[in-house]
Amino acid sequence: MTFKDFKTGMGEFFTEFGKQKAGLVGAGILLLAILMVIFQPLLSGEYSDVEGNWRNIAYWEDGSPAAKPVWTNLFASKKAAPGMVLEEFELVDGRSDSFRTVTYSFVYNYKHDVAPLDIIFRAVGYGTAALELTITRPDGVVLVLPGVVEQNMDKSDYRYSVETRARNAMVTWARRIESEENLRLTDTRSVRPPNVIFAKAEPGILRAPVALKGEYKFTMTMSSNEPNARLEEPHLIMVGRVSGIMGTDTNKRDIWVGLVAGMKWALLIGIITSAISVLIGVFYGIITAYFGGKVDYIMSFIFEIFISMPVLPILIVLSATLSPSIWNIIGALVVFSWVGPVKTVRSMALQIKEETYIEAAKALGASHFRIIFKHMAPLLLPYSFAMMALSVPGAIIYEASLSLLGLGDPSIISWGQLLQGAVNGGAVLNGLWWWVVPPGLAIAIMGMTFAFLGQALDKILHPKLKTR
């Protein structure tokens, strides 16, 4: 086959492929998936270094637990505050000879009905300093939250959570406003400080707060007598009631980030497993058919043993004894899925074997190796491409099944693991649909994509199957 033949062959193939609508859709989605893999850091936003941190609790500390996706606000009558990070601040450096006071002011425009879950101030701190957070509300009230003195910060992460530090202060302030009757009915221990901070100062602030919309100014004041005491990279995090494109799980992890990160593993597992196992299966089928006789008998027997094994139970036992690494999982999947194409390939190879040009090759003294690889395999390989595409979904589903049983590779993020988290986290029971739907849908769409591709390839390479 010369390069020119190859070029015309490919040209014909693509003209044919262009006529397959489903195939084009499949190719389009696959392209989109590959783009998603390439641009993963871009798509993951602030969590671009998620790889290796998926199970790191500290990494997700500032997220919101079990928050709905942001777009659910479109359908909600009461708009909830989305999670966001305020990085722009105004710096006022008041310095005297022995004492310095630095303020970092953030402006937050609150225009929702349900307050954020928490407000967190974060910075990298140096030296010893007294820190105090004050909030200036749109109605002019200035709330001073309890301050702290941080000793000898040495480039340490400084975190101030309003939820944990300011509850008593906020309740004390709200008590003066709230009516007697409401106070009697409310358990002040369950009050969330942000609800009070973002509520109108009128009776009902504890029991049924009404949102006070407008510009809030959060000012962190740092006072210190050390010349090198400072806060670097200060930012203010609004822990949202709704968060991200796909919401978060109960461990505060962003599901969209997990989905995007899982894409490459799904593609990797699916494509590698199906490519290797289909190649093995095709050559197994060819060899069985070509040699016939005893070889055929023994190889068919081995094939029969493999198809009689209950795959999932044995896979589970295998993965429970092997260390749960992604390569072990792919290996185990290959061991059980190479049987797929054997039967069809064997029957096709039996026909090809009888062709006269094979006979001619034999008469010319061609070796078995040459006949198998040069004369038989090229005819059957196109068929195997369709087979590969069609067996990708199976591999992805098997990996998801193993992960769902807790046997996945803990160093990666796969869609099956997202679903395992959902099952163990009670997502089904509590109706956290944004945790259950996207990973499964992703698996289904990937399966559909490869089914489309496989079907299109099959139709092009097997004209017989076209609608008669």
Add this chain to the structure above:
Amino acid sequence: MYKWYVLNRLVRGVVIFCLLMVVTTIMFNSINEKLQRSVINEQVKAEAMRLKNVTPEQLNAFRMDREQQLIRQFKLDRPLAERILHQSFRAITFQFGKSTLIKSSTGSDDVRTILFEAIPRTLFLFTTASVFSIVISISLGLKKAQKPGGRLDRSTSFITLIVSGIPGWWLGMMFIMFFAYQLKWFPAGGVLSVPTPTGFKFVLDALWHLMLPLFTLIALGFWGGSFVIRNIVLSILQEDYIMAARARGVPENKVLFGHTMRTAAPPLVTMVLLSILGSISGGLIFEGIFSWPGLGNLYWVAVQTNDIPVLMGNLAITVGLYQAGLVILDLIYGFLDPRIKTGGKA
């Protein structure tokens, strides 16, 4: 020479079953023996506790003796090959002994009792689903084959491709979330309510529990089947004798059911039997999601509780039933198609 064909097939089935049991025994051997040793340790410890008025030396001697005795009894002192053969033999003859943790609903810890309790539940769910799926597949497949390339054919083929990648257990999760927890129409899992009602209400209760998993299985089950049946029927409809029948003026329904379906029967039987056989091990995760206490769920529980006797027993039963099914399928086929039993080329 049908009897030689039968004998050949039977022997091959038995050999494959035995081989698979040996393979699985080898896979489980190390973990199984670790488990047996810990059982022996526990037993010796318990027996030593019951001894009274003995010196520490006597106690130690007793423990050593007893341990050696039990190790000999379980044949743990023999060479590896013999241990594996011994274990495989027990698996092949369905002697699984007692479970380590799992109990049957009557409280028995005999592995066989546990298994025989689970088999009917799995068969009940998956066979019912298969029957419904196949009926729908056949009627849809025939409709598709009558007008190939028509609107119905194309749209259902398209849906088949879309559906092909959906994991059944995920759809189950969605249905549970929506129908069981949101709308509260169906229970979220299990086979029967606790306490179990009696009489006619028992039947209703069982049906009520069956509905959701059954519906999930059917909703995904019939698409692929209808596509296969369409292709089988379509290839038969191209045959000359169909054209001849139509030319003779045989009514279309008779052509379809009398001529076509009769020829399509053998591959259809294969499809039906294989789909039922495939469900013997149960949707392992599917049953787990629906808390359906069948064989599949038993796998999950056995793996999680490290109950190796139950796991081995489950594997043996699954493989055994599957092999038996394949043998029966081949025997039926050999009976239907004389070319196969004489060894001629199809």
